[in-house]
Amino acid sequence: MTKTKSKSNVIPFPMKKLQEKPKCGLCGKKTNLIQTDCCGNWICNDEHKYVMFSYARNSCSRNHRRFTLCGYHQAESHSGNWKDCAECRQSFMTEMYVWYGTNEYNFEKLENPPSYKPTKCSRCGIIIKLGTDGYSMLCDQFWCEECTAIKRKEDIQEHKKKQKK
Ligand SMILES: [Zn+2]
Ligand SMILES: [Zn+2]
Numbered sequence: 001m002t003k004t005k006s007k008s009n010v011i012p013f014p015m016k017k018l019q020e021k022p023k024c025g026l027c028g029k030k031t032n033l034i035q036t037d038c039c040g041n042w043i044c045n046d047e048h049k050y051v052m053f054s055y056a057r058n059s060c061s062r063n064h065r066r067f068t069l070c071g072y073h074q075a076e077s078h079s080g081n082w083k084d085c086a087e088c089r090q091s092f093m094t095e096m097y098v099w100y101g102t103n104e105y106n107f108e109k110l111e112n113p114p115s116y117k118p119t120k121c122s123r124c125g126i127i128i129k130l131g132t133d134g135y136s137m138l139c140d141q142f143w144c145e146e147c148t149a150i151k152r153k154e155d156i157q158e159h160k161k162k163q164k165k
């Protein structure tokens with residue numbers, strides 16, 4: 001037997017078509033996927049899992065739609081790319097803008113996020129991460145979760161005292 005075929009055409013074994021099964025760009029699951037409206041990436045079709053008012057962040061598609069600039073940009077029908085969209089930039093405090101653009105719900109992250117001063121609790125001075133920490137806002141002041149709870153207790157006690165009189 002002589003080698004007559006040209007080298008380049010020799011394929012060792014039948015190659016499978018290079019068509020990878022799509023997977024969710026956020027969590028990697030391969031079942032029940034849809035493509036996002038905003039950027040066409042594959043994502044879990046799991047929005048039904050979200051329980052109303054639960055604030056749970058267990059739905060990939062909801063998280064991307066609600067907590068990223070990409071989703072916001074599409075929902076608000078801005079033009080161009082979200083990464084250099086002035087409207088998106090103006091819509092949020094810098095910290096939230098950066099969080100929306102760089103959190104784990106993004107397929108692509110903001111490359112040069114602007115810097116910002118960390119938000120601190122007005123009462124105890126602890127740094128509050130607005131994207132992920134619990135907090136409350138009073139006028140233009142931020143209160144961490146703990147101080148909010150303390151404040152609430154104080155308010156209730158104050159209220160009770162007044163009632164006793
Ligand atoms: Zn997913
Ligand atoms: Zn998107």
Ligand SMILES: [Zn+2]
Pocket residue numbers: 072073078079081082085086087088089
């Ligand atoms: Zn935008």
Ligand SMILES: [Zn+2]
Pocket residue numbers: 121122123124125126143144145146147148
């Ligand atoms: Zn505090």
